[in-house]
Amino acid sequence: MQNKKILVFCEDPHAMARLRESLTPVHEKASYCTQATEVFFRAQNEDFDVVVMRTLKASLKDPKGFFTWCQTQKKYRRTPFVVVGEDIEDKNVLIAHELVRFLPTEWKTAQLFDLLDGLFFDEADAAKKIVNVKFINPIVGAVVDVLGTMAQIQMERGAPALRDKNSPKTHGDVTGMISVNSENFSGSLAMVFKEPLILAIYKNMMSENKTLIDDDVKDCVMELTNIVFGNARRDLNLVGHNIKSARPSVISGKNHDVVHSGQGLCLQLPFKSQHGDMVVELLVSIVAGAKKA
Numbered sequence: 001m002q003n004k005k006i007l008v009f010c011e012d013p014h015a016m017a018r019l020r021e022s023l024t025p026v027h028e029k030a031s032y033c034t035q036a037t038e039v040f041f042r043a044q045n046e047d048f049d050v051v052v053m054r055t056l057k058a059s060l061k062d063p064k065g066f067f068t069w070c071q072t073q074k075k076y077r078r079t080p081f082v083v084v085g086e087d088i089e090d091k092n093v094l095i096a097h098e099l100v101r102f103l104p105t106e107w108k109t110a111q112l113f114d115l116l117d118g119l120f121f122d123e124a125d126a127a128k129k130i131v132n133v134k135f136i137n138p139i140v141g142a143v144v145d146v147l148g149t150m151a152q153i154q155m156e157r158g159a160p161a162l163r164d165k166n167s168p169k170t171h172g173d174v175t176g177m178i179s180v181n182s183e184n185f186s187g188s189l190a191m192v193f194k195e196p197l198i199l200a201i202y203k204n205m206m207s208e209n210k211t212l213i214d215d216d217v218k219d220c221v222m223e224l225t226n227i228v229f230g231n232a233r234r235d236l237n238l239v240g241h242n243i244k245s246a247r248p249s250v251i252s253g254k255n256h257d258v259v260h261s262g263q264g265l266c267l268q269l270p271f272k273s274q275h276g277d278m279v280v281e282l283l284v285s286i287v288a289g290a291k292k293a
Contacts, residue, residue, distance in 0.1 A: 008032045009034075010053070011036075013034070040066065050116065051081050084103045135236065144271075172279070173213060176249075177191075188261065190282075191225050222248050225248040229246070267283075
């Protein structure tokens with residue numbers, strides 16, 4: 001979703017605030033418009049992959065309205081629309097457009113993400129359907145909660161990205177790695193630390209200063225990886241993923257490459273703090289004959 005251009009047109013201030021709150025953590029570059037003149041200008045001068053709308057009911061039928069105008073433009077005739085505020089009258093107006101999805105007036109964040117996932121990802125692609133926000137959030141929450149509670153370090157997540165064979169390799173100074181396996185997929189989770197951050201974490205957890213990554217620091221990385229995985233696994237299994245238990249391992253070496261043993265879709269989740277940066281990588285490979293996530 002991060003690589004898609006989203007245009008949000010919302011005349012309702014309350015709904016706009018909720019849309020911003022939901023989208024900003026996962027999509028920093030969405031364009032937000034509250035006035036018709038503004039949204040027409042943006043749509044004419046830029047290309048967007050999806051439009052999220054919350055507008056006055058009458059303007060959906062208005063021949064001069066934004067939705068009607070989009071249907072006259074070649075570049076927007078096949079653009080998916082998410083219409084916030086569902087009722088029968090609006091459905092009758094828009095039902096001919098097969099890429100329109102409706103979000104209930106009293107919608108939840110998860111419903112918005114489910115719609116966007118369905119529009120951005122091929123339903124037949126099981127790997128991409130697994131690596132969606134509902135899979136990512138428990139991992140992000142585990143990293144933030146564990147480091148915030150155990151090390152008193154506040155981690156701020158950056159924009160997630162998919163890594164392919166052409167992407168730059170991830171480098172770290174010490175990495176905790178653990179298998180992530182279920183009936184539907186296999187893979188691995190890597191917690192990749194730079195030296196300044198992990199030494200700050202160790203100091204806060206153990207009340208002891210270290211000037212380099214030694215066996216004690218490696219043991220700390222192994223413990224953190226195990227706890228983060230355990231917390232994320234608990235939450236993911238509550239929604240039916242049935243991830244198996246596993247033991248972590250540790251890789252160290254200044255600026256080493258992070259290498260996963262399997263093949264598949266690799267998601268990068270960067271984090272920042274006042275003490276330094278880290279990256280969490282999740283590689284997922286779908287098991288043959290797996291059910292959709």
